[in-house]
Amino acid sequence: xxxxxxxxTFPGNQTAHAPVEIDSHSCTGCNMCxxxxxxxxxxxxxxxGSPPVIAFPEECWYExxxxxxxxxxxxxxxxQPMMKRVRWKxxxxxxxxxx
Amino acid sequence: xxxxxxxxxxxxxxxxxxxxxxxxxxxxxxxxxxWAAISAARKGAxxxxxxxxxxxxxxxxxxxxxxxxxxxxxxxxxxxxEEFAQALVDNHKGYNNGIARYIQCRDSYETxxxxxxxxxxxxxxxxxxxGAEFRxxxxxxxxxxxxxxxxxxxxxxxxxxxxxxxxxxxxxxxxLDRVMATRLLxxxxxxxxxxxxxxxxxxxxxxxxxxxxATILCMAYPGRQWIFSDGNGGxxxxxxPTNAGDGHAMAWEAGAELTMMERSVSGMNGTDGGNGVxxxxxGTHANTWYPCTLVDAEGREIPWxxxxxxxxxxxxxxxxxxxxxxxxxxxxxxSAAPHPGIYEYMAPRPLMKEMLDEGKLTLxxxxxxxxxxxxxxxxxxxxxxxxxxxxxIPVVQTLRDAGFDPSQDLLQxxxxxxxxxxxxxxxxxxxRRMGFNPGxxxxxxxxxxxLDGLYAAGDQVFxxxxxxxxxxxxxxxxxxxxEYASGSAPGRVSRAQVDREKERVYAPTRRKEGVLWQEFNAxxxxxxxxxxxxxxxxxxxxxxxxxxREIQNREMEEVYARNPKxxxxxxxxxxxxxxxxxxxxxxxxxxxxxxxxxxxxxxxPALDPPEWNKFITxxxxxxxxxxxxxxxxxxxxxxxxxxxxxxx
Numbered sequence: 001x002x003x004x005x006x007x008x009t010f011p012g013n014q015t016a017h018a019p020v021e022i023d024s025h026s027c028t029g030c031n032m033c034x035x036x037x038x039x040x041x042x043x044x045x046x047x048x049g050s051p052p053v054i055a056f057p058e059e060c061w062y063e064x065x066x067x068x069x070x071x072x073x074x075x076x077x078x079x080q081p082m083m084k085r086v087r088w089k090x091x092x093x094x095x096x097x098x099x
Numbered sequence: 100x101x102x103x104x105x106x107x108x109x110x111x112x113x114x115x116x117x118x119x120x121x122x123x124x125x126x127x128x129x130x131x132x133x134w135a136a137i138s139a140a141r142k143g144a145x146x147x148x149x150x151x152x153x154x155x156x157x158x159x160x161x162x163x164x165x166x167x168x169x170x171x172x173x174x175x176x177x178x179x180x181e182e183f184a185q186a187l188v189d190n191h192k193g194y195n196n197g198i199a200r201y202i203q204c205r206d207s208y209e210t211x212x213x214x215x216x217x218x219x220x221x222x223x224x225x226x227x228x229x230g231a232e233f234r235x236x237x238x239x240x241x242x243x244x245x246x247x248x249x250x251x252x253x254x255x256x257x258x259x260x261x262x263x264x265x266x267x268x269x270x271x272x273x274x275l276d277r278v279m280a281t282r283l284l285x286x287x288x289x290x291x292x293x294x295x296x297x298x299x300x301x302x303x304x305x306x307x308x309x310x311x312x313a314t315i316l317c318m319a320y321p322g323r324q325w326i327f328s329d330g331n332g333g334x335x336x337x338x339x340p341t342n343a344g345d346g347h348a349m350a351w352e353a354g355a356e357l358t359m360m361e362r363s364v365s366g367m368n369g370t371d372g373g374n375g376v377x378x379x380x381x382g383t384h385a386n387t388w389y390p391c392t393l394v395d396a397e398g399r400e401i402p403w404x405x406x407x408x409x410x411x412x413x414x415x416x417x418x419x420x421x422x423x424x425x426x427x428x429x430x431x432x433x434s435a436a437p438h439p440g441i442y443e444y445m446a447p448r449p450l451m452k453e454m455l456d457e458g459k460l461t462l463x464x465x466x467x468x469x470x471x472x473x474x475x476x477x478x479x480x481x482x483x484x485x486x487x488x489x490x491x492i493p494v495v496q497t498l499r500d501a502g503f504d505p506s507q508d509l510l511q512x513x514x515x516x517x518x519x520x521x522x523x524x525x526x527x528x529x530x531r532r533m534g535f536n537p538g539x540x541x542x543x544x545x546x547x548x549x550l551d552g553l554y555a556a557g558d559q560v561f562x563x564x565x566x567x568x569x570x571x572x573x574x575x576x577x578x579x580x581x582e583y584a585s586g587s588a589p590g591r592v593s594r595a596q597v598d599r600e601k602e603r604v605y606a607p608t609r610r611k612e613g614v615l616w617q618e619f620n621a622x623x624x625x626x627x628x629x630x631x632x633x634x635x636x637x638x639x640x641x642x643x644x645x646x647x648r649e650i651q652n653r654e655m656e657e658v659y660a661r662n663p664k665x666x667x668x669x670x671x672x673x674x675x676x677x678x679x680x681x682x683x684x685x686x687x688x689x690x691x692x693x694x695x696x697x698x699x700x701x702x703x704p705a706l707d708p709p710e711w712n713k714f715i716t717x718x719x720x721x722x723x724x725x726x727x728x729x730x731x732x733x734x735x736x737x738x739x740x741x742x743x744x745x746x747x
Contacts, residue, residue, distance in 0.1 A: 005106040007662055016331065038152045038161060038339055040277070040301060040664055046105050053103050056664065061333040061340060062377060063162045064492025078492050084334070086380055087511045088503055091398075091469045097508070099501050 007055075016081035019060035020067070022051040026075040033066035033076065042066070107662045112305035113608050114601065121147035121273070122584040123577070124311030126280040126296060127346060129158025130566055131557025131573035132317035133263040134210075138577025139315075140270035144584055147309060148272050149298055151279045151341055151667070155264045158319065159338050159558075164256025164566040165387050165487035166243065167221070168430055169200075170208040175235045175242075176249050178426060180204035181737050183250065190428055190440035192695045193712060193731035194359060195536060196562035198544055199572050201737045203564075206571040211252070214570070218262040220255035227482075231474040232415060241478070244389060244446075246418040248426040253478065256486045256566065277301045279667050280345060282600045283314065283353040283553065287591040290354065293553040294590025297600045299670065304608065304663035306601055310592050312552065312584035315576055317569075318346025319558040320539060321678045323671075325363070325531040325632070327624045329617040336532070337378055337489075343671035344678040346559050350540045351681045356549035356718040356727065358561045359538035360685035362696040363531040365633060375513065379484050380494045382466025382510035384449050386431065387483045387490070390417035390475075392467040393449050394509065395460040400467070402454075406445035414472055417447050432535035432564040465509035480505040528633020534697075536562040538685065541716055544734065544744040546576040547583075549718065552590065554580045579744070607669045610659035616668040619658050622650065623676050631679070635686050636702040643683045647676060681717060688715045688726045 019041075029049040034042040039059045042052040054060075062084075067076045085099035123139040125132045128150030136148045150157055169187075171180045184201040215221045222239040223229070234241050235249065242249035267274060278298045286292040293314050298307035321344025328335040336342075351357060384391050392414065393401040403411040405421040420427050427446040434440030454460045468476050485495045503510070539561040540548045547554050556576040557569035630643030655673070660666035689696075690703045691711035716727040734740060 005111065005662075007105065007107055016334075019333075036153050036156055038157055039333055039341060040152065040667075041333075043105070044108050046108065053105065055103075058330055059332050059340060061489075062493050063339075063489040064496070065156045065162060067492045067496075069156075078497060080377065080493070080497060081331075081334075084377055084380070086376055086498075086513065088382075088498075088508045089465060089511070090507055091467070091509050092507065097502065099497065 016057065016060070018054065018079055019057050019062060019081070020054060021077045021079055023075045024051050026072050027051040028072065030071065032069050032071060036065055036069045038063065038065060109302040109663070111663065112300065112303040113605055114306065116306045116308060118308045118310070119147055119273075119275070120295075120310040120589075121145050122312050123147070123580050124149065124295060124309050124314045125317055126314065126349075127151075127158070127317035127319065127557075127559070128154035128274065128276070129317060129319060129557060129569065130160035130260070130263070131559065131569035132158075132315070133260070133267055134570050134573030135315045135317055135556050135577040135580070136267050136272045137263065137270060138574045139581040140267070140272050140577075142578055142581035142585075144581040146272045147311065148267065148274045149278050149280055149296075149307075149309065150274065150276050151301060151345075152339075153276050154267070154274050156260055159342070159488055160256065160566050160569065161260050162257065162488045163486050163491060164259060165253060165483045166430060166565065167211055167252040167254045168207065168565050168567045169204045169250055170211060170252050170567070171204040171250055173208040173240065173249070173252075174238065175240070178248055178250060184737060186426075186428060186444055187433065188732065190434050190444050191536060191562075192441070192707070194362065194562070194695050194714075196542075196560060197732060197734045197737070198542060198546070198740075199560055199563065199568060201734075201741060202575050203568045203571045205741060206574065207567045210567065210571050210574055211254070214259060214262070217266045218258075220258045221252075228474055228478060231478065233418070233474075233478065243483075244418065244429040245420060245426050246415070247420055250426070251430055253483060254486065255482075256488070257491055275307075278307055279670060280318070280349065281604055281670060282596075283349045284308075284310070284592055284596050285353060285550070287593040289590075292551040292590055293353065294592055296349070297597065297604075299604055299666065300663065301667040302663050304666055306604070308592065308597055310589065312587045312589055313580035314553050315580050316346045316350060316540065316548070316553065316555040316559045317557050317573065318342075318349075320344065320533050320537045320563060321347050321675065322532070323620055323624070323675055324533065324678060324682070325529065325624050325627045327617075327620045329621065341671070343674050345671065345674045346555075347539060347681065348674035348677035350548065350553075350555075351677055351719055353550060353553070354718055354720045355553060356541040356716045357538060357681055357685070358541045358714045358716045358729070359536075359696070360682050360717065361689045361698050361715065362534070362536070362538050363682070364534035364697050365528045365531050377489070377493050379487060379490050380498070382464065382512040384466070387487045388466060388479055389429070390414060390447075391479055392470050393451065393512070394465050394467045394470075396463055396465075397461050399460065400470075401449045401451055401460065401464070403447050403449050405447050406442060411447055414475060421445075421447070430565070464512040466512065467509055468505040469507055469509070476505055529628035531627070531632065536564060538682075539563060541714075541729075544740045545579040546572060547579065552583065552587070604666075604670065606656075607658050607660040608666060610657070613657035613659045614654055616658065616660070616665060616672045619654065619669070620672040620675060622654070623647075623672065623679055626650070627679050627682070631683055631686060634699045634701050636700060637687065640683050640687045644680065647680050647683070650676065681719075684717050684724045685715060688717060
């Protein structure tokens, strides 16, 4: 059977622009996040040592296992998309906040 | 994110076969699957666990769990397992799995102790909650909901999955990650016996043939069945999107009997098809947040009432049974929500809908954590919200990093079950989901299905429920499957079945254009919405079946997959079609409406007529669907049957 390797990623087609932000300076490209993701949204970067590619961002379950698993603190951040940014209010002052 | 041009980074192995055999094959590496594997391995079986994603953190329980239900046999719970299991059945007017519930009640506490011995944190060892009303001082276990009867415990569920995974490995279980099980294999000479399964690697597309003496289905219950979002796929359901009903489809296609498949609920468990807020990331009084005080936009506290409408004055009293009531039931799955359970077990609640409808409250509503007694506040935000699945990072860490302070801030409510139409109109009744206590494979006291060699546990059994249900049933079935395996000869895997399955699985990889999986999934959902939605009748159900058949004969031949990951999604979508077919058949078979099952037939509008108070079973054999029935409570008596099955 023919091997199929073609693929593209199309950022911008998805509703949520980026479920996870990865700090490229502190990321070592260990790919632990790639291998633990329960929806397999990442692919290892073709450039070794670089942050993984978020190949299927629209499939992210937003549970944060990647963030929890990353061995370098502060490298990964779960980003709730705009429509999930909940509000709260300071009880004493009535000041409003939003995620 | 910048566009990336790359090649598929894993080797492509379409068509390459790997054969593996074991005494016991566990399909699905979630809570039920891990416990089943551990249990079978303890009995000396050679165990192979096959998981679609990464077992260490897979499934609904992968990210945690806050409630450990029905620890009836704990030293501080005054209730009896038989009465409690019967209460759970009665609260569903009979439509529940009494076998699983009784096993859960009997074994929940001892299973938790075993989990603790593996290294999980199950009790307040750090004394964070010393002196709290919800703590048993002698054992340091924390309980929730009903503080008199203490049947549901608060646990540190984020510690559970990793220790279960470690225990599996310690016991020598072979764990195969990133492999999707696709079809059961039945004996060459005996279609009523399951002898293994097939699988496909989700990164390489390699084919697997598993042969085993006993196979255990632990693949949860179907999702993406009525609602699908391609832009926000991962946000459109509370359980993982990979819970696509593969196990139900496999059981159905192999000819196993299913029951309660006609049950579903409308609404999307707070996710609104991707448009809701993240689970528990909003002010509420319910479930993980119980019994949080609610206030309106003017700061007016919303009063609580008991089942008799009597005002409840204190936070404490929200955790007490009503006058004359032995215990109340609470927690996901205890009742056929949104229908409340029966009066006997009704719980306290905030008087929200009534006051909103009377114009006595100003929206929006907020959770008033600052006003809560300190221990209650601490346990709700930081422990329960934090340990519950999908809350540690997405809710607690995210909110805290943004400056949210539970001692000062009121978190806004967005959507609550049963809230007035003012805040959120009800979802269209055609937007449905399987819900709590969904349909699934029929099982007996060994948790054996109608096929020999095939067992089920967790959300895979009919009317499955929660974390401790998955743990206790997994633990139970692992022993039974192992016993069966040790007393059986291996079955004969049919080459013809394997070849047929390979043809089915790889067909989408040979096409270069056509329909992608998202469109296929959305189309199947549309069939369900149109013909199997809030109100059904014979002609619509038959049109639904006709449309599914047409899709199988036409559009299914046009679906293509550009890489093994897409192939996984394609095969999931095909599972969703199979499950849809089963649901349509079950709906045709029930010629009566049912409030408990949230099942409406316009051609049989009478609600729950007595002659239809029974389980309807369906099974696909040689292309025909056989319909059967079982009486309510067919599993009684509890104790004797439990003991009979538990002999060894």
